[in-house]
Amino acid sequence: MTSGAAGQTTVGVLALQGDVRSHLRRVADLGARGVPVKRPDQLAGLDALIVPGGESTTISMLAQRWGLIEPVRELIRGGLPVFGSCAGMIMLADTVLDGRADQLPFGGIDMVVRRNAFGRQVDSFEADVEVAGIGGGPMRAIFIRAPWVESIGDGVEVLAAVDDRFVAVRQGALLATSFHPEVTGDLRVHQFFVDRVRH
Protein backbone atom coordinates (compact mmCIF):
# COMPACT_ATOMS: atom_id res chain seq x y z
CA MET A 1 0.00 0.00 0.00
CA THR A 2 1.41 3.41 -0.86
CA SER A 3 0.21 6.98 -0.90
CA GLY A 4 1.48 10.50 -1.35
CA ALA A 5 2.93 12.18 -4.41
CA ALA A 6 6.16 10.20 -4.36
CA GLY A 7 4.34 6.91 -3.81
CA GLN A 8 5.97 6.75 -0.38
CA THR A 9 4.47 4.82 2.49
CA THR A 10 3.04 7.29 4.99
CA VAL A 11 3.26 6.30 8.64
CA GLY A 12 1.55 8.42 11.29
CA VAL A 13 3.08 8.59 14.76
CA LEU A 14 0.60 9.46 17.49
CA ALA A 15 2.17 12.61 18.91
CA LEU A 16 0.26 13.25 22.13
CA GLN A 17 3.02 12.30 24.57
CA GLY A 18 6.04 10.04 24.76
CA ASP A 19 8.82 8.97 22.48
CA VAL A 20 7.44 10.39 19.24
CA ARG A 21 10.71 11.63 17.75
CA SER A 22 12.55 8.31 17.85
CA HIS A 23 9.75 6.59 15.97
CA LEU A 24 9.67 9.36 13.37
CA ARG A 25 13.42 8.92 12.95
CA ARG A 26 13.11 5.14 12.46
CA VAL A 27 10.34 5.64 9.91
CA ALA A 28 12.55 8.09 8.01
CA ASP A 29 15.50 5.66 8.24
CA LEU A 30 13.36 3.18 6.33
CA GLY A 31 12.58 5.65 3.56
CA ALA A 32 8.95 6.08 4.59
CA ARG A 33 7.23 9.37 5.38
CA GLY A 34 6.52 9.95 9.06
CA VAL A 35 3.69 12.24 10.08
CA PRO A 36 3.05 13.37 13.68
CA VAL A 37 -0.65 12.91 14.49
CA LYS A 38 -2.29 15.07 17.16
CA ARG A 39 -5.77 15.62 15.75
CA PRO A 40 -8.35 13.36 14.10
CA ASP A 41 -8.06 15.09 10.68
CA GLN A 42 -4.36 14.14 10.58
CA LEU A 43 -5.35 10.48 10.44
CA ALA A 44 -6.53 10.89 6.84
CA GLY A 45 -4.39 9.24 4.20
CA LEU A 46 -2.18 7.22 6.53
CA ASP A 47 -0.96 3.80 5.43
CA ALA A 48 -0.10 2.87 9.01
CA LEU A 49 0.08 4.30 12.53
CA ILE A 50 2.57 3.95 15.39
CA VAL A 51 1.57 4.51 19.01
CA PRO A 52 4.78 5.31 20.92
CA GLY A 53 5.96 4.49 24.39
CA GLY A 54 5.46 7.03 27.12
CA GLU A 55 2.70 7.00 29.70
CA SER A 56 -0.46 5.24 28.64
CA THR A 57 -2.68 7.03 31.17
CA THR A 58 -1.57 10.39 29.71
CA ILE A 59 -1.83 9.22 26.10
CA SER A 60 -5.32 7.90 26.83
CA MET A 61 -6.40 11.09 28.56
CA LEU A 62 -5.13 13.28 25.70
CA ALA A 63 -6.62 10.96 23.07
CA GLN A 64 -9.99 11.31 24.79
CA ARG A 65 -9.59 15.08 25.03
CA TRP A 66 -8.73 15.45 21.33
CA GLY A 67 -11.45 13.09 20.13
CA LEU A 68 -9.04 10.48 18.82
CA ILE A 69 -10.35 7.33 20.51
CA GLU A 70 -13.28 6.59 18.20
CA PRO A 71 -11.56 7.59 14.92
CA VAL A 72 -8.55 5.39 15.72
CA ARG A 73 -10.82 2.50 16.76
CA GLU A 74 -12.63 2.81 13.46
CA LEU A 75 -9.37 2.73 11.48
CA ILE A 76 -8.28 -0.34 13.45
CA ARG A 77 -11.58 -2.05 12.67
CA GLY A 78 -11.02 -1.14 9.04
CA GLY A 79 -7.65 -2.92 9.03
CA LEU A 80 -5.16 -0.05 9.39
CA PRO A 81 -1.78 -1.50 10.40
CA VAL A 82 -0.85 -0.17 13.85
CA PHE A 83 2.32 -0.78 15.86
CA GLY A 84 2.42 0.05 19.56
CA SER A 85 5.54 -0.01 21.72
CA CYS A 86 5.27 -0.16 25.51
CA ALA A 87 2.57 2.41 26.38
CA GLY A 88 1.51 1.89 22.75
CA MET A 89 1.08 -1.82 23.47
CA ILE A 90 -1.18 -0.89 26.40
CA MET A 91 -3.22 1.37 24.08
CA LEU A 92 -3.76 -1.57 21.69
CA ALA A 93 -4.95 -3.99 24.39
CA ASP A 94 -8.60 -4.89 24.66
CA THR A 95 -8.13 -5.21 28.44
CA VAL A 96 -5.71 -3.30 30.69
CA LEU A 97 -4.87 -4.38 34.25
CA ASP A 98 -3.44 -1.97 36.84
CA GLY A 99 -4.64 0.95 34.74
CA ARG A 100 -6.54 3.99 35.91
CA ALA A 101 -10.31 3.69 36.09
CA ASP A 102 -10.72 6.35 33.39
CA GLN A 103 -8.03 4.88 31.12
CA LEU A 104 -9.46 4.01 27.70
CA PRO A 105 -7.32 2.01 25.30
CA PHE A 106 -7.93 1.96 21.56
CA GLY A 107 -8.01 -1.82 21.83
CA GLY A 108 -7.87 -4.11 18.82
CA ILE A 109 -5.63 -6.88 20.10
CA ASP A 110 -7.51 -9.55 22.02
CA MET A 111 -5.16 -9.57 24.99
CA VAL A 112 -4.95 -8.69 28.65
CA VAL A 113 -1.97 -6.43 29.35
CA ARG A 114 -0.68 -5.58 32.81
CA ARG A 115 0.85 -2.13 33.19
CA ASN A 116 4.24 -1.74 34.91
CA ALA A 117 4.29 -5.52 35.27
CA PHE A 118 8.04 -6.04 35.21
CA GLY A 119 8.42 -2.86 37.23
CA ARG A 120 7.32 -4.60 40.35
CA GLN A 121 10.58 -6.51 40.23
CA VAL A 122 12.87 -4.05 38.51
CA ASP A 123 12.05 -0.69 36.92
CA SER A 124 13.99 -1.05 33.69
CA PHE A 125 16.15 -3.73 32.13
CA GLU A 126 17.60 -4.96 28.88
CA ALA A 127 17.39 -8.43 27.41
CA ASP A 128 18.32 -10.22 24.21
CA VAL A 129 15.05 -11.21 22.63
CA GLU A 130 14.38 -13.52 19.71
CA VAL A 131 11.38 -12.26 17.73
CA ALA A 132 9.52 -14.78 15.56
CA GLY A 133 9.47 -13.76 11.91
CA ILE A 134 12.46 -11.43 12.32
CA GLY A 135 15.74 -12.98 11.26
CA GLY A 136 19.28 -11.98 12.12
CA GLY A 137 19.46 -13.32 15.66
CA PRO A 138 18.21 -11.97 18.98
CA MET A 139 17.79 -8.22 19.36
CA ARG A 140 18.76 -6.08 22.32
CA ALA A 141 15.44 -5.04 23.83
CA ILE A 142 15.03 -2.17 26.28
CA PHE A 143 12.20 -2.40 28.81
CA ILE A 144 11.19 0.71 30.76
CA ARG A 145 8.39 0.25 33.31
CA ALA A 146 7.16 -2.19 30.75
CA PRO A 147 3.85 -4.01 30.53
CA TRP A 148 3.59 -7.69 29.82
CA VAL A 149 0.87 -9.60 28.05
CA GLU A 150 -0.87 -11.65 30.68
CA SER A 151 -3.17 -13.60 28.39
CA ILE A 152 -4.21 -13.71 24.75
CA GLY A 153 -7.22 -14.73 22.68
CA ASP A 154 -7.19 -17.26 19.85
CA GLY A 155 -6.35 -14.84 17.07
CA VAL A 156 -3.20 -13.51 18.72
CA GLU A 157 0.25 -14.74 17.79
CA VAL A 158 3.08 -14.47 20.32
CA LEU A 159 6.27 -13.25 18.66
CA ALA A 160 8.55 -12.99 21.69
CA ALA A 161 8.74 -13.83 25.38
CA VAL A 162 11.04 -13.02 28.30
CA ASP A 163 11.00 -15.40 31.27
CA ASP A 164 7.77 -16.94 29.95
CA ARG A 165 6.09 -13.54 29.76
CA PHE A 166 4.86 -12.46 26.34
CA VAL A 167 6.53 -9.23 25.18
CA ALA A 168 5.69 -9.08 21.46
CA VAL A 169 2.42 -10.07 19.84
CA ARG A 170 0.58 -9.71 16.59
CA GLN A 171 -3.05 -9.91 15.61
CA GLY A 172 -3.96 -9.25 11.99
CA ALA A 173 -2.44 -5.90 11.06
CA LEU A 174 -1.70 -4.97 14.68
CA LEU A 175 1.74 -5.39 16.24
CA ALA A 176 2.75 -4.62 19.83
CA THR A 177 5.98 -4.86 21.82
CA SER A 178 6.56 -4.35 25.57
CA PHE A 179 9.99 -3.01 24.71
CA HIS A 180 11.26 0.03 22.78
CA PRO A 181 12.77 -0.87 19.41
CA GLU A 182 12.77 2.83 18.52
CA VAL A 183 15.58 3.65 20.97
CA THR A 184 18.20 1.21 19.73
CA GLY A 185 19.84 1.47 16.33
CA ASP A 186 18.24 -1.87 15.43
CA LEU A 187 15.68 -1.17 12.72
CA ARG A 188 14.36 -4.69 12.38
CA VAL A 189 11.01 -4.33 14.18
CA HIS A 190 10.16 -1.15 12.26
CA GLN A 191 11.35 -2.81 9.07
CA PHE A 192 9.10 -5.83 9.79
CA PHE A 193 6.15 -3.50 10.38
CA VAL A 194 6.70 -1.25 7.37
CA ASP A 195 7.38 -4.22 5.07
CA ARG A 196 4.02 -5.68 5.98
CA VAL A 197 2.35 -2.35 5.30
CA ARG A 198 4.00 -2.13 1.90
CA HIS A 199 2.93 -5.59 0.83
Ligand code: GLN
Ligand atom coordinates in the same frame (compact mmCIF):
# COMPACT_ATOMS: atom_id res chain seq x y z
N1 GLN B 1 4.40 2.31 32.37
C1 GLN B 1 4.00 3.08 31.24
C2 GLN B 1 2.50 3.10 31.08
O1 GLN B 1 1.78 2.59 31.83
C3 GLN B 1 4.63 2.57 29.97
C4 GLN B 1 6.11 2.82 29.99
C5 GLN B 1 6.69 3.07 28.65
O2 GLN B 1 6.02 3.30 27.65
N2 GLN B 1 8.00 3.12 28.63
O3 GLN B 1 2.02 3.62 30.15
